[in-house]
Amino acid sequence: MNCKTEMWLNSFKGLSSVPIPRYCPNYKNELNIENCAQDPFILIPDKCIYIDVQYLKLQEIQKEVPTGEMPRHIKLFLERDQVNKTVPGTRINVVGIYSIYESYRKKQSTMDATICHPYLRVVGIDELNPHEIKGIFEPREEEMLKKLSQDENIYKKIVKSIAPEIFGRKNIKKAIACLLFGGTRKEIPGSIRLRGDINILLLGC
Numbered sequence: 001m002n003c004k005t006e007m008w009l010n011s012f013k014g015l016s017s018v019p020i021p022r023y024c025p026n027y028k029n030e031l032n033i034e035n036c037a038q039d040p041f042i043l044i045p046d047k048c049i050y051i052d053v054q055y056l057k058l059q060e061i062q063k064e065v066p067t068g069e070m071p072r073h074i075k076l077f078l079e080r081d082q083v084n085k086t087v088p089g090t091r092i093n094v095v096g097i098y099s100i101y102e103s104y105r106k107k108q109s110t111m112d113a114t115i116c117h118p119y120l121r122v123v124g125i126d127e128l129n130p131h132e133i134k135g136i137f138e139p140r141e142e143e144m145l146k147k148l149s150q151d152e153n154i155y156k157k158i159v160k161s162i163a164p165e166i167f168g169r170k171n172i173k174k175a176i177a178c179l180l181f182g183g184t185r186k187e188i189p190g191s192i193r194l195r196g197d198i199n200i201l202l203l204g205c
Helices: 130-134 139-149 154-161 170-179
Strands: 053-059 073-079 092-106 112-127 186-188 192-194
Touching: 073 092, 139 154, 154 170
Parallel strands: 073 112
Antiparallel strands: 053 073, 092 112, 186 192
């Protein structure tokens, strides 16, 4: 701000802040009209070189969460060619560098409290094949499923299998059972098609 000295800084990594120097290297120059004060540098956005970045939240798989606990999650930081490689809800394998970033919280006193949060700087990301996750049914299992589909009481059996540890709530279990399956797609004369998705709204009481 004083002697108009410019400095180029290397690109910073992850969620850390830009390491702006607190002192000017030219502050002892005799040609300066006045000495450079502390923290003399400002960021010039028009001269910066920007890269693509993306923030994601990685959450553990629901079936691996212990009963009664909430799924844990951690923030991911992606940059350059890693951006837009995946979409929400996708199962992925991630290789990254375990890092921390600092945030500040106002305390009742005049001092600020520094809090460190963990995150992953992603080096590689690999989307899992959904067919591999679902697996392949054996012939014996396919025969069992076909027999179940022909059972007249299949709806009651499905409802009964939902949250068996919770007593009652049959109406809610019936609604959840309907959500697991799609309806029949209908075609009306005039090339009009009605989607077979079932829409159910559950409200807590």
